[in-house]
Amino acid sequence: MTKHPLPSVTVLGLGSMGQALAGAFLDAGHPTTIWNRSDGKGDGLVARGAVRAATPGEAVRASEVVVVCVVDYDAAQAVLDRAAGDLPGRLLVNLTSDTPERAREAAAWAEALGVDYLDGAVMVPVPMIGTPDALVFHSGARSAYDKYETTLRALGGQSTHVGEDPGLAAVYDLSVLDFFWTAMHGMVHGFALAATEGVPGAAVAPYMKALAGLLASVVDGTAEDLDSGEFPGDLDNLTVEAANVRHLVRAAEHRGLDAAVLRGVLTAADRSIGLGHGADNWSSIVEGIRNPA
Numbered sequence: 200m201t202k203h204p205l206p207s208v209t210v211l212g213l214g215s216m217g218q219a220l221a222g223a224f225l226d227a228g229h230p231t232t233i234w235n236r237s238d239g240k241g242d243g244l245v246a247r248g249a250v251r252a253a254t255p256g257e258a259v260r261a262s263e264v265v266v267v268c269v270v271d272y273d274a275a276q277a278v279l280d281r282a283a284g285d286l287p288g289r290l291l292v293n294l295t296s297d298t299p300e301r302a303r304e305a306a307a308w309a310e311a312l313g314v315d316y317l318d319g320a321v322m323v324p325v326p327m328i329g330t331p332d333a334l335v336f337h338s339g340a341r342s343a344y345d346k347y348e349t350t351l352r353a354l355g356g357q358s359t360h361v362g363e364d365p366g367l368a369a370v371y372d373l374s375v376l377d378f379f380w381t382a383m384h385g386m387v388h389g390f391a392l393a394a395t396e397g398v399p400g401a402a403v404a405p406y407m408k409a410l411a412g413l414l415a416s417v418v419d420g421t422a423e424d425l426d427s428g429e430f431p432g433d434l435d436n437l438t439v440e441a442a443n444v445r446h447l448v449r450a451a452e453h454r455g456l457d458a459a460v461l462r463g464v465l466t467a468a469d470r471s472i473g474l475g476h477g478a479d480n481w482s483s484i485v486e487g488i489r490n491p492a
């Protein structure tokens with residue numbers, strides 16, 4: 200039986216993420232070409248079989264799939280401008296993180312050149328790249344994703360296409376990171392609050408984990424509330440929960456901690472209550488979020 204060779208892949212940008220992406224393609228057996236703006240990066244990849252290109256154009260010409268992953272979209276555009284004439288006929292996958300607006304602009308630029316384009320957002324840290332649990336959001340032409348899905352899955356087993364609009368990968372990225380960073384702040388703030396009373400983080404950690412599990416268990420219900428616009432308050436209500444947050448703000452400020460995030464939560468809850476949602480559940484805080492002062 201003839202074995203079809205795996206698609207060749209180029210990675211433009213060898214920061215810590217670019218190197219991990221190129222390494223995952225190599226591990227999966229893809230002929231891999233690499234390029235970076237400055238010298239001195241990627242020797243380990245070359246030792247593992249990657250080919251180093253001297254220019255972005257040479258790198259692009261080497262492969263049918265071109266991945267760019269640099270610090271931001273200005274940098275990505277600067278690199279792509281140097282290879283624009285070589286891109287048509289290949290799939291360009293932009294795994295640089297930025298906003299949906301920048302992703303749509305980049306997609307329009309690619310479309311004007313006649314280049315197939317997927318935008319993507321890498322949702323995991325470097326050490327997870329190439330593992331079955333790694334998540335990468337992709338958006339843009341479904342047909343392009345379908346054609347190269349197996350190749351793109353070399354980067355992460357949970358890679359998924361979230362829609363034809365090229366801005367959607369960035370939308371999903373923003374949404375889950377909005378949640379993540381606020382929760383990460385809350386976790387550190389909670390530990391800091393305990394520490395003001397001499398309670399070490401390790402003592403609180405098991406209970407923090409239990410609440411993290413509780414949080415996971417309410418995600419689907421909260422999504423349903425937001426999608427339906429109904430916030431049934433039969434089991435909990437915003438007035439009582441806002442009172443809880445008010446105690447927290449007071450306790451944090453009394454101990455000399457920054458309480459700006461908690462105060463922001465309280466302000467949104469109070470605004471929502473003012474709009475008539477005091478007897479609705481916690482999800483109704485969204486009305487305070489949607490109607491900033």
Ligand SMILES: NC(=O)c1ccc[n+]([C@@H]2O[C@H](COP(=O)([O-])OP(=O)(O)OC[C@H]3O[C@@H](n4cnc5c(N)ncnc54)[C@H](OP(=O)(O)O)[C@@H]3O)[C@@H](O)[C@H]2O)c1
Binds near residue numbers: 278295321
């Ligand atoms: N690291 C992570 O854990 C992680 C996780 C998820 C998503 N991401 C995303 O992955 C992307 C890359 O992150 P990273 O961690 O690899 O960053 P990094 O280690 O700081 O590397 C930055 C890369 O961008 C290049 N670059 C910067 N300015 C440039 C310019 N004007 N022209 C050409 N190349 C330029 C750098 O080239 P030089 O070597 O020449 O400076 C380098 O290759 C970012 O969008 C980041 O948000 C990273």
